[in-house]
Amino acid sequence: MARKFVRAIFPGSFDPITNGHLDVIKRGIQLFDELIVAVGRSPIKNPLFTPQQRVEMISELVADIPGVSVESFEGLTVDFAKAKQANVILRGLRSLTDVEYEFQLALTNRALAGIETIFVMASESFGFTTSTMIRQVAGLGGDVSTLIPKSIYEKLQKRLKEKGSLTLDSQ
Ligand code: ADP
Secondary structure (H helix, E strand, C coil): CCCCCCEEEEEECCCCCCHHHHHHHHHHHCCCCEEEEEEECCCCCCCCCCHHHHHHHHHHHHCCCCCEEEEEECCCHHHHHHHCCCCEEEEEECCHHHHHHHHHHHHHHHHHHCCEEEEEECCCCCCCCCHHHHHHHHHCCCCCCCCCCHHHHHHHHHHHHHHCCCCHHHC
16 A cells, blocks of 8 residues: 655744754654644744744755755644645654653644644754753853754854844843
């Protein structure tokens, strides 16, 4: 029997995208026919980049990966999945702390729309990386260059200069 075509979405804030996210994307596309990285437009705490900027930054990074595209969305993840005719939600798991929240989210999304969530485990090298931590550490002058792609690091430095503050997260 022919395997069903699988289009997945990978929803998140990606403010900014990290090596951990990129790792999930690269592992994910091996499981699916198509993967849409879905940048949430809903407001997050102390955003650094606009959703449009995030989409552009991620698009540059995944341009060479066949089957991967990037879009932004507003509202419920399951509604975006339906609009895109995606049959799977992809998420990454970093730690046991993630599991509880992700478990609730996956069951809620399944109850709402019957959609399955597939998880991939974080890479050993980046399992501790979160976008929030990157924003905080970089905002206080810490070196995050090994945790995010080079192009993102450069844009982050530029953005921090624009913001002109060492206490980014207090803004
Ligand atoms: P959200 O704001 O919804 O948590 P994020 O952009 O922070 O969105 O994360 C999106 C997804 O990527 C989540 O499933 C999260 O667990 C996963 N993720 C984030 N960082 C990593 C990482 N370092 N390794 C593996 N998965 C990660």
